[in-house]
Amino acid sequence: MPDTIPLPAPGSPSATRPKGTTLSSQGLPASAPPSAGGAGGGTIPLQDSVVYGPIRSRRLGASLGINVLPLDRKVCSSNCVYCQYGWTLPGSSGTPLRRAPELLREIEEAFARHALEGTSVDCITLAGNGEPTLHPDLEELIIGIKRLRDAHFPKAAVGILTDSTQVTRPKVRRALELCDARYMKFDAADEATWQRINLPFGHTDFGAMVDGLRTLPGIVLQSMFMQGRYDNTSEPHVRAWIEAVGSIRPGSVQVYTVDRGTAAEGITKVPKDTLQEIADRLTAATGIPADVFD
C-alpha cells in the first residue's frame, strides 16, 4: 500500500466501499437498521476529550485512553458490526484532525493533572474515536506520549489498539514498533468473514494484512467472537482461525466477546465456556497463550 494518509471520508460509497459489501445510500452496510447512524442499541457516546479515563478495562487494567481523532465523529478504516460507538458514518465533515504539537500540549496538561491527583495508571492506550493509525503524525505522537509517560507515569506501558488494516504501511509499522504493546484486531480467518464482520473501507488486502501481522514483532492479537445475526464461532471458522493465528505467531491472543451495545442489531454474547474452549484449542494446537475476557 502507498505510504500516504488514507484518511477516509468514512463510508464514501465511491471511494471506500469494501469489496463484496453492499452499502446503502447513506454509506452504511445494507444490513444496517433503517435508523442506523445509529446503532443496534446501547452504544456509547464518542470520547469528548483527547485524554480520557482511566478506564478499568477487562484486558488492560487501569488504562488512560488517548484519542488523537476528532471529538465529534468516528474516523475509522473499519465499520465493525459490533462497534461500541455505532456505525462509522459517511462523509468527513466536522472538525478536522488536530496535529501532533497541539495534541501533545493537551496530553501533557492532562497527564500533569492526573499525576497531581495521584491517578493510578497501568497503561496509556491510543484508541479513541476510531482508528489511531490513520493519524498522519502517529510516529511523532507516540514519541511525544512516551516522553510524557516517562515524566509522569514511568511504570505505565504505552500501547495501541488498532484494526490492523494499516499494518502494511511502512510509516505505520515504524510507529507501531515504537509502542510497548501492540493490540491488533483479528476477528476473521478469511476474507469473506472479515468483510462481513469488520466491513473494512478502502483497498486493504486481507492476505497482505495477515502477512503484515506475521512480520510485526511482539504483537497481541485481539479476537472478538460473537453469535446471533453475525456468528464467527462456527466449527469451520474456528478451525480456520486457529490455523491463521498459528501462522501469524503472535506473542499471545485475547479472546473476548461483546459487552456493550453494538452497531448492528441481533449480535449476542458468546458464553464464557465457548470462549474458553476456543482459547484452549488454540493453545493446544499452536502453543500460543490465549486469555479469555467475557
Ligand code: SF4
Ligand atoms: S475498528 Fe474499532 S472503532 Fe473502528 S469500527 Fe471497529 S470496533 Fe469500531
